[in-house]
Amino acid sequence: MSDRFPPDFLWGAATSAYQIEGAVSEGGRTPSIWDTFSHTPGRTADGDTGDVAVDHYHRMREDVALMAELGLTSYRFSVSWSRVQPTGRGPAVQLGLDFYRRLVDELLDRGIAPALTLYHWDLPQELEDAGGWPARDTAHRFAEYAALVGAALGDRVERWITLNEPWCSAFLGYGSGVHAPGRTDPAASLRAAHHLNLAHGEASSALRAAMPARNQIAVSLNSAVIRPCSHDPADLEAARRIDDLANGVFHGPMLHGAYPEHLFADTASVTDWDFVHDGDLRAIHQPLDALGLNYYTTSLVSAADPDRAGSRADGHGVSAHSPWPGATSVAFHQPPGERTAMGWAIDPSGLYDLLLRYTKEAPGLPLLVTENGAACDDRPGPDGSVHDPDRIRYLRDHLAVVRRAMEAGADVRGYYLWSLMDNFEWSYGYGKRFGAVYVDYETLARTPKSSAHWYAELARTGELPEV
Numbered sequence: 001m002s003d004r005f006p007p008d009f010l011w012g013a014a015t016s017a018y019q020i021e022g023a024v025s026e027g028g029r030t031p032s033i034w035d036t037f038s039h040t041p042g043r044t045a046d047g048d049t050g051d052v053a054v055d056h057y058h059r060m061r062e063d064v065a066l067m068a069e070l071g072l073t074s075y076r077f078s079v080s081w082s083r084v085q086p087t088g089r090g091p092a093v094q095l096g097l098d099f100y101r102r103l104v105d106e107l108l109d110r111g112i113a114p115a116l117t118l119y120h121w122d123l124p125q126e127l128e129d130a131g132g133w134p135a136r137d138t139a140h141r142f143a144e145y146a147a148l149v150g151a152a153l154g155d156r157v158e159r160w161i162t163l164n165e166p167w168c169s170a171f172l173g174y175g176s177g178v179h180a181p182g183r184t185d186p187a188a189s190l191r192a193a194h195h196l197n198l199a200h201g202e203a204s205s206a207l208r209a210a211m212p213a214r215n216q217i218a219v220s221l222n223s224a225v226i227r228p229c230s231h232d233p234a235d236l237e238a239a240r241r242i243d244d245l246a247n248g249v250f251h252g253p254m255l256h257g258a259y260p261e262h263l264f265a266d267t268a269s270v271t272d273w274d275f276v277h278d279g280d281l282r283a284i285h286q287p288l289d290a291l292g293l294n295y296y297t298t299s300l301v302s303a304a305d306p307d308r309a310g311s312r313a314d315g316h317g318v319s320a321h322s323p324w325p326g327a328t329s330v331a332f333h334q335p336p337g338e339r340t341a342m343g344w345a346i347d348p349s350g351l352y353d354l355l356l357r358y359t360k361e362a363p364g365l366p367l368l369v370t371e372n373g374a375a376c377d378d379r380p381g382p383d384g385s386v387h388d389p390d391r392i393r394y395l396r397d398h399l400a401v402v403r404r405a406m407e408a409g410a411d412v413r414g415y416y417l418w419s420l421m422d423n424f425e426w427s428y429g430y431g432k433r434f435g436a437v438y439v440d441y442e443t444l445a446r447t448p449k450s451s452a453h454w455y456a457e458l459a460r461t462g463e464l465p466e467v
Contacts, residue, residue, distance in 0.1 A: 003403060003464040010113065010414025011459035012074035013067065013436065014371055016120035016164065018050045019423040021080060023057035027095040030086035032122035033132070033173075034426075037180035048429030054421060054439050060103055062446070066437065067420065068110040070452055071459035075112050076370060076416045077103065078120035078164065079149055088127035088141045092148040100149075104156050115159040115370075115416070117220065118146055118203065121169055121180065128181050133169060133192035133199075136275065143202035147210045154211030161292055161370065162203045165222040166196040166250055171323035178317035178427055186325035187271045194275055197253045201284035219254060220292030220370040223247045223358070225350035226299050229333060234303035238330040241266055242301050245324055255362050257285035267326035290413065291358060292370030295351045295398075297335070297344035304331040315344050317427060340394070341375040341432060348397040355405035355412060366413045372398055373418035375425070375432040378449060386438040386449040389467070395451060396467050403464070417455060421446060 018034045038049040056063055067075055081088065083096040100116075107114045119142065127138055146162070154160075163169070172179035175189035204217050224246035228235040240262070248260035258281060264273050299314060314332040316323055324330065335345035351372065358367055374394040380386050399415065406412050422435035430441055436452040439445070457465050 002407075003400070005403060005406075005462045007462060009462065010074040010368070010416075011072060011455070012076055012115065012414055012416035013070075013072055013420035014076035014416040014418050015056070015420050015423065016078040016117070016122075017080035017083070018053070018120070018122045019419075019425070020054050020056040020421070021083075022050065022052040022055045024051050026057065027083065027099065028086055028093040029080065029083040029096060031125040032080070032082045033125055033128045033180035034122050036125050036128075037182055040182070043182060044427050045429035045431050048424065048431075050424040053424045054441075055444050057099065059444070060099075061106055063421070064103070064106045064110055064112070066446060066448070067107075067112055070436070070448065070456040072112055073459065074115050074159070074414060074416070075107055075420070076115040076117060076161070078117040078122075080122055081119065081145055082122065082124040084149060085145050086124065086126075088124040088138075088145070092152065097149070097152045100153060104153055108156060113159065114157045115161065116149070116153065116157045117161040117164050118142075118149060119162065119169075119199075120164040121173075123181075132174070132181060132183075133195050134174060134185075134188040136195055136198070139195045139199035139202055142199040143206045146203035147206040150207040150210035154207070154215055158215050159218070160207055160211075160215060161218050161220050162200045162207075163196060164220045164370075165294060166193065166200070166219075167222055167224075167246060170196055171245075171325075172316060175325060176316065176319040176321045176323040178319050178323075184319070184321040186322075189323070190267060190271050190273070190325055191275050193249050194273075194280070197250060197284045198280055200254060201286050204286040204288075205283075216289035217286075218288060218290040218292050218368065218370075220294055221247075221250055222294040222371075223251065223354055224299050225295075225347075225353055226301060227335070229300060229302035232303070235301070238301045238303045241327055242299065242324065242330055245327060246299075251361065253281055253284040254288070255285075255291075255365075257281050270325045288362075288365060290366045290368050291362060292368045293354055293358065294371035294418075295354055295369065296342075296372065296374075298347045298350040300333040300335045302331050302333065304329050315342070341377050346374070346394060346397075348401045351398050352401040352405050355402065355410040356408060359405075359410045364411075366411045368413055369402060369415045371416060371418040373434050375434050378422075378433045378438055380438065380447065384447065386447055388449045388451050391436075391449070391451040392454045393467050395455065396464060399458070399464055
């Protein structure tokens with residue numbers, strides 16, 4: 001197998017608006033659910049918020065120059081909905097759009113292809129107050145927002161992503177409550193999942209109507225790799241049930257126009273799914289130009305043993321409430337092996353399995369790895385440099401299986417490292433560092449880590465360097 005990637009392979013890095021921008025009250029921006037959540041005592045580590053984050057809003061040109069130095073050929077960023085459309089309704093605020101116009105122009109001037117994500121979890125608070133994602137109207141509002149951004153930037157941005165990880169928005173936001181808005185209602189989490197699906201479909205149609213036909217539309221799913229503890233039929237059934245809740249609930253309607261066969265029965269104790277209206281599945285099932293896959297780790301499950309109840313080891317934060325509606329019969333276990341600073345098992349084979357799964361699941365659909373990376377305990381040395389050999393090893397091992405999957409027939413077009421730089425890591429605050437660029441949170445100075453230089457060499461040559 002060759003370790004060389006095709007010449008047109010996209011070498012990218014990814015960020016999201018609330019995690020890096022700061023400037024939360026400038027230019028007409030109003031609070032999102034993450035502003036409210038992070039300012040609620042006890043919701044985030046050390047009470048951290050994204051008020052300043054890493055001040056990308058004011059340091060954008062510096063950050064784009066850094067991307068160019070690192071040889072990135074693409075940059076995946078998200079638009080803050082409440083910066084562009086503060087109430088989630090009505091016309092766009094031009095000051096908000098102007099920031100993204102400047103960002104896109106700066107990227108293009110540096111030869112970096114923008115990849116724009118419309119929604120990375122920061123719903124305008126006013127829409128949450130009106131019901132949030134469990135309310136059907138939110139999907140319609142999202143389509144209108146998509147049309148505004150598409151009309152403003154579609155002439156220069158060719159790569160579009162509707163939603164990032166809708167599973168987290170639905171089930172961590174409305175099920176376990178460890179993400180904004182922090183609600184713990186299993187029925188609401190399933191309503192949210194359906195309306196996120198509907199939002200994706202309606203936004204895809206709105207974008208196609210607002211933009212040039214050459215533009216590409218994708219969605220980024222954190223599709224889970226679910227592994228049973230054994231081949232016992234009960235464990236296999238547990239894995240099937242969780243796979244439907246983690247994966248099928250989104251890729252079923254988006255890719256195939258139908259929910260998984262058993263999902264409604266599995267969750268009948270939670271909801272009767274009366275929120276699925278005639279025509280919804282047709283609206284959701286829109287043509288995609290690519291599928292984005294975010295991958296970090298695997299999940300290990302078994303049938304629950306009532307005599308061995310313990311904490312839920314699913315890697316999705318600590319809560320007395322489960323993000324898995326209707327799955328009380330399933331137990332999660334810590335996968336074996338080395339772990340990142342997040343406590344997530346390192347298993348590159350899961351990424352290989354995921355890419356091959358979707359090669360079969362959606363034949364002919366190009367794939368993008370839209371997030372992959374590791375949190376490490378990074379610290380500057382005496383000379384100020386930051387060496388992160390564990391991250392380099394993680395990246396090399398995962399990129400090696402991307403190349404192996406391509407050899408096996410997966411049409412993978414690009415890879416986006418998560419993350420470009422250290423940032424506000426949601427409920428973990430500033431305690432977890434995923435960046436290839438170290439950020440001193442006191443001075444906000446940026447320092448490329450060893451992994452950034454390693455990745456730059458890979459982007460330059462297209463060949464995996466040795467660790």
